[in-house]
Amino acid sequence: MDSKHHQCQSPHQVLVIKPPPAFVVHEQYISNKFQILKAYYSPLPTQDFLRANPQSVKVVLCSGVTPITAEVLRDLPALELVVTTSTGVNHVDMVECRNRGIRVTNVRDVFSDDVADVAVGLLIEVMRRISHDRFVRCGHLLGSMLGGKRIGIVGLGNIGSKVATRLQAMGCIVSYTSRQKKHTTPLTYYPTVLKLASNSDALVLCCALTKDTCHMINNKVMTDLGKNGVIVNVARGAVIDEVELVRHLVEGEIGGAGLDVYENEPNVPKELFGLDNVVVLPHSGACTKECFQDAARLVVGNLEAFFANKPLITPVSNDF
Missing domain, CATH: 3.40.50.720 (NAD(P)-binding Rossmann-like Domain)
Structure with missing residues (x-):
């Protein structure tokens, strides 16, 4: 993917607690479009970081390496969207998301x-x-x-x-x-x-x-x-x-x-x-350059749709 060598100064902020593999590979592409709040670079423990930066965070980008628990969600009172770079959402507390009206997207069948x-x-x-x-x-x-x-x-x-x-x-x-x-x-x-x-x-x-x-x-x-x-x-x-x-x-x-x-x-x-x-194998079944490229494009598409107040591309149903 083509990318410039600077991070976007977009007001659209996206929290990343731990970087998903697809994000690591295509970080510049995603960073060119959104302001990425990188919790993993902070010297603060994750919980302290979240509590210090909660009010402006409407979106969190995650994968299976970042459990989005009820505790994490409580520290993000303004959260409206969880975007995961995985197909499965077992690492996301879907019940709490449903109760809070927080939407969730995945990458569906990309992998x-x-x-x-x-x-x-x-x-x-x-x-x-x-x-x-x-x-x-x-x-x-x-x-x-x-x-x-x-x-x-x-x-x-x-x-x-x-x-x-x-x-x-x-x-x-x-x-x-x-x-x-x-x-x-x-x-x-x-x-x-x-x-x-x-x-x-x-x-x-x-x-x-x-x-x-x-x-x-x-x-x-x-x-x-x-x-x-x-x-x-x-x-x-x-x-x-x-x-x-x-x-x-x-x-x-x-x-x-x-x-x-x-x-x-x-x-x-x-x-x-x-x-x-x-x-x-080291949980590498989906680790191909083509997969990560498709996942990154889908992540960006969902983020752009959210910030433009348009329908999400791959919403995960909360009816369970």
């Missing part, structure tokens, strides 16, 4: 293709051990073929649907569970994750994190998946009971895991690093 690619890549990595050069050194090259495997997708939204399309093209037998049966797809539907696990060789997690999906992948699900089963998670870390996942992997109770997200990010359970059947 879907890239995250779907990573999900499939992780599945291939775990099953075929492509990048594990230690197997070359010790001679253990035997993996599992992907074609013909029964792959269960948890959450058949934008990302899950794209994962399904990719896996079907590779000869996989794809089924799914979701909040509701999708009547527009011929894929086999299972009403519960337990039934899906019992009928799958691998689970790919693509669902949102909610109170209903937190620790959805628990001891029972992993047991039903079986000793040869594989779990790939590109959703949110807390969808899996991470303690149980580590135990099942260490004790050989499931076949392997490909993980891009973790329950207590940025911390990754240290037990995973020594396991040959685990592939870990």
Whole structure:
């Protein structure tokens, strides 16, 4: 993106508590259009900074690295809009936003293709051990073929649907569970994750994190998946009971895991690093230059719409 080497002196102020990755890459582009209040440069603790600068702040720009809690919202009494550079909004207190009339926007399906690619890549990595050069050194090259495997997708939204399309093209037998049966797809539907696990060789997690999906992948699900089963998670870390996942992997109770997200990010359970059947990524499924560029443009579009008193481009519904 073209940018000038100065920050805009626009009266339209946007608070950034911690810089989202997409903002870091395209900071100049965004700063050319809005006055960015950078809390992360302040020597003050975040709470003190917010309390010292609350009255003029109508917009906060965030991502999953910046939880917008009820406490944060209380320190921003003039806030009218939360703009997140993520698809998920589990890091935003949506109930408090609804109660306060604070609107929220996300980047909708900007990241879907890239995250779907990573999900499939992780599945291939775990099953075929492509990048594990230690197997070359010790001679253990035997993996599992992907074609013909029964792959269960948890959450058949934008990302899950794209994962399904990719896996079907590779000869996989794809089924799914979701909040509701999708009547527009011929894929086999299972009403519960337990039934899906019992009928799958691998689970790919693509669902949102909610109170209903937190620790959805628990001891029972992993047991039903079986000793040869594989779990790939590109959703949110807390969808899996991470303690149980580590135990099942260490004790050989499931076949392997490909993980891009973790329950207590940025911390990754240290037990995973020594396991040959685990592939870990640093929550980078959406980290491509194309994705970040599209996300930055969408963020700017929502901000411009807000300050011009026009309809937001990607509002998140507060009806839940």
